Amino acid sequence: MTTPTEAIDEVVPATRDVVLDLHRRMVRIRRFEESSGKLVETGEIPGFLHLYVGQEAVASGVGAVLTDDDQITSTHRGHGHAIAKGAELRPMFAELYAKTTGYCKGRGGSMHIVDMSRGMLGANAIVGGGIPIAVGAAFASQYRGDGGVAVSFFGDGATNIGAFHESANMAAVWDLPIVFVVENNGYAEFTSQERHMRLVDIAERAASYGMPGVIVDGMDALAVREAALEAVERARRGEGPTLIEAKTYRFFDHQGIKGMRIPYRDPAEVEAWKSRDAIRLIETIGIERGLVSAEEFEGIWAEVEAEINDGIEFARNSPDPDPADILDDVYTV
């Protein structure tokens, strides 16, 4: 049983802009996920989706400290990372709708969203598959001396696979400008962390590579942002990689919203984590500290709602791919 991280006593300082920025990133993710989750249930979106609801603070806190020249790689649960990195909702929805206006022209779908213009180097349906690729993106920055940093997102379960280990070691040996962000949501599919590793704190694995390991409250976007900032700055200074473990939780099932065929999670556990909802948390902070008003927050929800509806409309009205093009883009010619 995983228990939610405690609210940290130490107050992370924040400005109004930071709070608004993080809040908007998280709300965009939340509403994108809730909407697309429903659209897959109605069959309007084909295939299946791994939703990011609950974990928004992680992608948002990290995304907030990156520029479009920084690169990320993502996972099967990648919508949140893309949106936090600045992806637009129209081509996001269009991709799920398998339309030509989607980020992958309908070729990739949920698990392969990409946005090269924003340094989103792609989601990945192979657990651990994106990690070495992020190392390569970091290598490119070091090689060019362009000051860019790469971030690789992956789950607790992914830290057991070989690609994680090889990548972390190589990045450390070469002082590559990369941050490894493990989103520890306590489960690999339906297998709880205590059944897939002997550690409680995955950050300890950093020691194997001689890099710093940092634990952060993954429900607190401000805390994530601060940890990410430090790691990213360290990377930019050429001091090498960091492993950040964000303790977090997914509110929905492994796939879709309500799959739980077998109740592998205790409902009390789910509720306990939901009570630390990252969006409510930042709203509380924003209001309590007098940085943002409740109405302003509501305004963001409303704006995002409009963006969601616009994105879905756009996707619905976009054209299907043409089977005649099926062999396009296999090769660069």
Added chain:
Amino acid sequence: MTTPTEAIDEVVPATRDVVLDLHRRMVRIRRFEESSGKLVETGEIPGFLHLYVGQEAVASGVGAVLTDDDQITSTHRGHGHAIAKGAELRPMFAELYAKTTGYCKGRGGSMHIVDMSRGMLGANAIVGGGIPIAVGAAFASQYRGDGGVAVSFFGDGATNIGAFHESANMAAVWDLPIVFVVENNGYAEFTSQERHMRLVDIAERAASYGMPGVIVDGMDALAVREAALEAVERARRGEGPTLIEAKTYRFFDHQGIKGMRIPYRDPAEVEAWKSRDAIRLIETIGIERGLVSAEEFEGIWAEVEAEINDGIEFARNSPDPDPADILDDVYTV
């Protein structure tokens, strides 16, 4: 630059039998390797060999605490492991000579020596390839409750590959009766440890899996034996795996005796390690403690010499495989 481990102050207690046993294991390995290394230079043995000279104390110290019901997996540098586990020199030589009387009937050669009757589950030419297989051997013992233990030998370089990581984690999660023995000889081929990882002590990697990590003087067979005994007993008691790091050195080149095309090692470093030769060390201990006389040690060398000559003769006089049998043993029928 890797520096030899210091002689340990703390004296490892030893009986006469233990000293004699370890000494014979090491001398058999040493002489097998020196002889076969020369025979490959003359072309009498085909292919290439990775020689174990310098590291004898590791395989011998571990082999001494295992029974024929315990299993080991080995590497490209596997002759020493096989001999320490009790392999006979006739089929060892015959295998290198590619004869039907060899351990693999001439099919496998140096990198695939096997002896199922002694729990030698095979050498492996893929770095890291034998590690998960040892986990499987340990699993079989746990499954059957037969009290058996598995040992996987591998090098410092191998601890950077994914298979090591996955295996160590799985073994730890399931408390499998296995001992991981990393022979840290400071180099992966021609790449020194400080260029392939950020750690000095590979034993630290054990923490990633929640298992004990132990460092041992890999030139001191008694010390290795003691560390192995503790880890093996722990495994037998069902308390799970241990990672033992044996600090050691190979006296010859990565392949063969004298390959060093490019002097990637400082001759002073090589000499410093040679001055702590494991066989000389145990002879000194045996004589100084009055357990074994110099003449007795000489007797062992002589006996082994006879065994070597016998093995080579046997191999030379054994028949070649018949090409008509080339498809035998692809499948069990």
Added chain:
Amino acid sequence: MTTRELTYVKAFNEGMHQIMAEDPDVFLIGEDVAGYGGVFHMFDGLLAEFGERRVKDTPIAEQAIIGLGVGAAARGLRPVCDLMFMDFVGVAMDQIFNQAAKMKYMFGGAVSVPLTITTAGGAGMSAAAQHSQSLEAWLAHVPGLKVAMPASPYDAKGLIVGAIRDDNPTIVVLNKKMLGVKGEVPEELYAIPFGQANVVTEGDDVTVVAIGRMVVEARKAAEALDKQGVSVELIDPRSVQPLDTETIVASVKKTNRVLIVHEAVEFGGIGAEISSQIQEQAFDYLDAPVARLAAPFAPVPYAPVLENAYVPDAARIEAAVRRLLERR
């Protein structure tokens, strides 16, 4: 033998239950195979029946999953190691082709490796390029391995039992889109040995060799063709390694025309090997070139409209047979 209708996945599941009940050396490991019963329900109920000792969830570590199976099999157990999606074969390939498959030969026969790998392949679920592949051609190219692709509930049960009883490393590739397909399945435990093709329908005009789910599509095509007076002999090789060339060649010698159908991309697919063997062994009997129908040379696309165009179906099989018959 009492038979009744079961789905493909239930038939497979029944085979697992019965062989595990029969042989205490059989155990199952894989990601979410125990508590969850496998993401495709393949392993439902096994944990409850056989307990944690024999049915185990693993960390995400396919090299260790397969490698553990290799080591345990070399020691005489009969591991079933699940590789959830066939597409994940790439992270475990070394253990499959360099270790499991070669151990016996490299070791001069000193050891057998009765390991069974289960996995699910095939497209048609909008699961995109990394969750939809058919990679049997890779596996069939590996001496020492055996590879089956059940195309009916009957075969799903019989082949998993046959695989587990086989003393060699075997891979049983279920098809994700067939999980709910129904068919008659005997209640008793039975095994289908590898290397025995199934002549699904007998016919005189043309031979169709179909692999995996394509057997279902080919049968539909055969029925449609039958109504048009074209008699199709439909052959399901069941295992692509070993391949029952004998049955296929005998059929071609009778029909003189043959089409091979699979889901994998055509270039370098198993169809190439089947085609080559046919023309090597039945050259003088062929009235038309051996024909292949398979996926175009592209990764599997996500969009249903593209994926439907990508995977062969009954209509395209029918059209391909017609083209073959028209060829002089």
Added chain:
Amino acid sequence: MTTRELTYVKAFNEGMHQIMAEDPDVFLIGEDVAGYGGVFHMFDGLLAEFGERRVKDTPIAEQAIIGLGVGAAARGLRPVCDLMFMDFVGVAMDQIFNQAAKMKYMFGGAVSVPLTITTAGGAGMSAAAQHSQSLEAWLAHVPGLKVAMPASPYDAKGLIVGAIRDDNPTIVVLNKKMLGVKGEVPEELYAIPFGQANVVTEGDDVTVVAIGRMVVEARKAAEALDKQGVSVELIDPRSVQPLDTETIVASVKKTNRVLIVHEAVEFGGIGAEISSQIQEQAFDYLDAPVARLAAPFAPVPYAPVLENAYVPDAARIEAAVRRLLERR
């Protein structure tokens, strides 16, 4: 163009030197490629010329080696990632086939991956089953990849340059037993594009399509046959993906008989694909079945006496051609 004799490995090495001098975006990583120059001397002198920034030794971590190349290539660099032995492909396969090869397609064309993987394949060194394989059939079956197998010093240089300049993921498979083979090589930088077969010798009686080192053996066989009045058209496809079917088929239409030779095991080898395409496209021209000569279905054995029997050679090629000519 001034040419002079160079060995295969020196020619390759010269290509690496020249392309790295030309294009600052090219870098090289791999195990012992820098300080040691690669275990086959392939990369000698590159560290000295281009420094540690561009020529780097890695830990033993093939997934990270290839994956790093994928990421760096996606960002516009031109990585050369060395996979010391082709047999190690199994530990890095996911990055090769699921990532490098599919990225462009999955991403709707948003990215190109100009990655080059270098490796060494082939038997004949008593290196046994895990260090002697020819696995080109696997790689050629992957949409998105390109695969070349240079069979001469000229091609070794031209194909590595062609590979690095290609905007797609490419694999160049050197043959370990050819490293010391000599041939004429131009001093200048030149590239051989993938997909253009080399007609090594022209002939009228029979076509031989040989892959990699088998080209050398086939040429010997062709010379012997020539003396006996048999004129062989020897074709080296150079790359197996893309495959220059056009040149092969044109030749077969002229000679009406064809033998395909490779080192890999016959079942599921690239010869199967070549054979299938030939009979599909030149069926009416064939006077005999398309023939294959390749390794038997076994892992590569260690004993020289077995290995010699395992790998095709000039004598067996000659015999196979004779059989082919006798076929009515």
